[in-house]
Amino acid sequence: MKTPSRIAPYLLAVTAAFTLSLAAPLAKDWPEFRGEGRIGVWTEDGILETFPEEGLAVRWRTPIHHGFSGPSVADGRIFITDFERARGLDGTERILCLDEETGEILWTHSWEVSYLGVAWDEGPRATPTVDGDRVYAVGASGIMTALTVDTGEVLWRADFVEDFAAEIPQWGFSSAPIVDGDRVITLVGGTPDAKVVAFDRATGAEVWRALSSVEAGAGVAQPLFIEAGGERQLIIWHPLAVSSLDPATGDVFWEQPFEVGYDMTVATPVRRNSDLFVTTFYDGPMMLALDNDRPDATMRWRGSSSSEILTDGLHGVIGTPIIEGDHIYGFGSYGQLRCLVAATGERVWETQEATGERARWTTAFMVQHEDRVFINNDRGDLIIAKLSPEGYEEISRTTLIAPTSRPGNRRELTYVNWSHPAYANQHIIARNDEEIISASLAAND
Numbered sequence: 448m449k450t451p452s453r454i455a456p457y458l459l460a461v462t463a464a465f466t467l468s469l470a471a472p473l474a475k476d477w478p479e480f481r482g483e484g485r486i487g488v489w490t491e492d493g494i495l496e497t498f499p500e501e502g503l504a505v506r507w508r509t510p511i512h513h514g515f516s517g518p519s520v521a522d523g524r525i526f527i528t529d530f531e532r533a534r535g536l537d538g539t540e541r542i543l544c545l546d547e548e549t550g551e552i553l554w555t556h557s558w559e560v561s562y563l564g565v566a567w568d569e570g571p572r573a574t575p576t577v578d579g580d581r582v583y584a585v586g587a588s589g590i591m592t593a594l595t596v597d598t599g600e601v602l603w604r605a606d607f608v609e610d611f612a613a614e615i616p617q618w619g620f621s622s623a624p625i626v627d628g629d630r631v632i633t634l635v636g637g638t639p640d641a642k643v644v645a646f647d648r649a650t651g652a653e654v655w656r657a658l659s660s661v662e663a664g665a666g667v668a669q670p671l672f673i674e675a676g677g678e679r680q681l682i683i684w685h686p687l688a689v690s691s692l693d694p695a696t697g698d699v700f701w702e703q704p705f706e707v708g709y710d711m712t713v714a715t716p717v718r719r720n721s722d723l724f725v726t727t728f729y730d731g732p733m734m735l736a737l738d739n740d741r742p743d744a745t746m747r748w749r750g751s752s753s754s755e756i757l758t759d760g761l762h763g764v765i766g767t768p769i770i771e772g773d774h775i776y777g778f779g780s781y782g783q784l785r786c787l788v789a790a791t792g793e794r795v796w797e798t799q800e801a802t803g804e805r806a807r808w809t810t811a812f813m814v815q816h817e818d819r820v821f822i823n824n825d826r827g828d829l830i831i832a833k834l835s836p837e838g839y840e841e842i843s844r845t846t847l848i849a850p851t852s853r854p855g856n857r858r859e860l861t862y863v864n865w866s867h868p869a870y871a872n873q874h875i876i877a878r879n880d881e882e883i884i885s886a887s888l889a890a891n892d
Contacts, residue, residue, distance in 0.1 A: 451843070460574045462605040477520040477869035477876075480574040480623040482814070483642040485715060487767060489816045495890045496641065497843035503886035505876065507550030512542065513880040514570030515852070519872035521577040523547045527883055528584055530570035534631060535608040539572055540586040544599060547872070554599035560588040561701075565619040569729050569787060569852055569880065572621035572667070574867070576631075577823065581648070583631055587619030594685055603651030611644065613639025614664055616710050621667035625681075626692045630654050632681065636665030643670070643683055644790045645697060653824065657697035658826075666712035674717050676814060678699075678743040689735065691742060700742035705733055708753075714763040719724045719770040722747070722789060726763035727807075728780050729753055732792060748792050755780040760792045765810040765865060769820065776820075776834045778802065784839060785807025798839045801830060807856050821870070825863040826850055 460874045474491065481487040512529035519526045525545040532538040541557035562568035565587055573585040577596060585591045589607030594600060607620065608615040613636040614847035622634040630645040635656075637644065642658035642665050672694065681694040688705045691700040708729040717724045723735040723744065733752030738744060750760035761768060768777025775787040776794065786795040802809045802824050812825040819842065822830040829847040833840040834879040849865040866876040873889040 448815060460483075466505065468826055473588040474872045475519075476522065477625070477871040478577040479625070480576070481517055481519060481767065481867065482670055482870065485625075485669060487715075487769065487814050489814050489821070490817075491870070492889050493873060494816060495892075496890050498829070501887070502845050503829075503847070503875075506548075506887060507885045508882050509545060510881065512570070512880060513852075514878070515567075515572045515865050516570070517574040517867035518869045518876045518878060519575045519577050519582075519884060520547060520799070520869050520876060522596070522600060524553065525869075525876055525883070526575040526577060526582050526584070526596075527878055528573070528575060528586065529573040530587070532558070537566075538562070538628055540582045540588075540590070540598075542575060542592065542594065544582075544596065545883070548884070550883070556594060556599045556601060558586070558590055558592070559773055560586055560590065562619070563609060564617070566617050567619075567853070567855065572619055573623045575803060576624045578626040578631070578648070583624040583626070585622065585624060585633060586618055587621070589613055589615060589620045589635075591624065593648075602649070604719050605646065605651060607635045607637060611635050611641045612841040613637040613641070615838055616664050616667055618667050618710060618726050620665075621713075622665065622669055625670040625672065627672070629823070630694070632670055634665035634668065634670065634683065634685070635852060636660050636738055642685060643692065643697065645694075649877065655697035657692055657699070658683065658685070658690060662807065663679070664710065666707070666710045668712035669715045671716055671718070671736075673723070673739040675718075675721070678742040679731075680742055682716050682718075682723070682795060686710050686712060687714065687742075688724070689725060689733075691744065701744050703744055703746055705749075706730070709789035713765050715767040716748060717748075719789075722770060724768065724770060724789075726761045726768060728764050732760040732787070734789070734792065746788075746880055750792060755816055760794065761785050761787055761815060762885070764808050764813045769813055769815055770836065773860050774836055776813070778810050781805050781807060782809075786834070786836060786838075793809050795836055796838055800839060800841060801832065802826070803828075804859055806858055808854060810865070812871055816870075821875075823847065823864070823868055823877070825854075826860055827864045827879075846884065847875070848877045848879050849881070849883060853887050
């Protein structure tokens with residue numbers, strides 16, 4: 448038993464420890480595409496307000512091969528996929544596991560692929576998804592692998608083309624798997640009626656399949672969960688419609704037709720309150736109104752233009768927009784950052800300042816952090832900005848990583864960077880076709 452003379456120091460120590468625990472920044476992982484929940488929101492504190500004049504402090508650089516996939520971060524490990532060409536369209540895809548602190552490669556697993564029929568044959572697209580002790584990766588040719596996070600042991604594997612008679616989308620398989628309890632769900636594009644497939648998380652056995660791929664394949668969208676109308680819904684945006692499924696059974700709750708040219712279902716659907724927004728390069732935007740009483744939706748409005756140049760709303764390419772308050776902010780087909788009225792789609796303003804170049808497929812990725820956004824443009828810049836109906840306010844800009852990917856058109860810098868970074872534990876983790884880096888965004892660095 449403590450004597451009174453020793454109680455005071457003890458209480459002071461406990462109080463100090465408790466105070467420090469409250470003041471310490473809350474570290475957050477980034478276990479899937481666009482972070483936890485796929486909503487593109489970064490919630491850590493202790494983050495810098497502006498970038499240092501000398502640039503960010505890079506914690507480490509690790510050489511990797513080609514790829515568009517972003518990194519995922521969980522429990523001190525980073526997961527990324529890449530591609531090494533052997534000859535022509537043949538080569539090797541692999542998933543790498545790196546130590547988050549040092550960048551040391553802890554393990555890799557590889558498989559041979561052919562990119563026949565895949566546009567931009569420069570590597571995998573889908574970000575690995577981490578769930579507890581497992582990581583799930585999908586390559587551009589449709590090979591899905593489940594592995595243990597600690598050793599890289601292969602638990603099971605599915606080949607979408609061989610096992611489900613799927614056709615490779617022209618942009619390659621790009622959808623990151625999403626985990627729902629004991630199920631892992633992804634877009635397969637198989638037949639019959641296997642556009643979407645749920646696998647048993649542990650064994651890889653098929654749990655259910657849904658939606659026909661006869662008229663159109665899976666496209667390249669990312670599956671997303673929402674809670675609306677009293678139900679948990681799985682949102683699947685494919686080249687014919689936006690579909691809502693029961694994630695437990697694959698049964699269809701509702702569908703809104705929306706034909707999309709050239710499988711350009713790239714930007715992730717964005718939900719805010721009763722709004723669900725999608726945008727595509729050729730066919731523009733569509734806003735859905737979610738029913739609050741039952742799982743259903745109706746079209747609130749959509750754009751009328753099918754031109755990539757004469758656009759009346761937001762014709763998004765790769766980067767996902769954000770909805771803040773009563774307005775939508777996103778990058779259009781030629782790199783224009785635009786503000787739209789969420790209720791009507793009316794354009795409020797646009798600027799080219801964030802991307803710096805008006806060229807086809809110019810884009811950037813946005814992540815919200817408190818009252819500002821972090822923007823990664825495809826020139827390799829990292830930007831802190833504030834967006835409001837009054838306009839674009841750039842706070843700070845720095846060079847993050849060299850653009851190395853071929854864009855398929857003429858660019859000022861010749862190459863682009865089209866990989867969504869991860870924001871985790873006060874760092875940004877970004878990749879190109881040559882390296883993956885970790886740079887500090889901590890205020891005290």
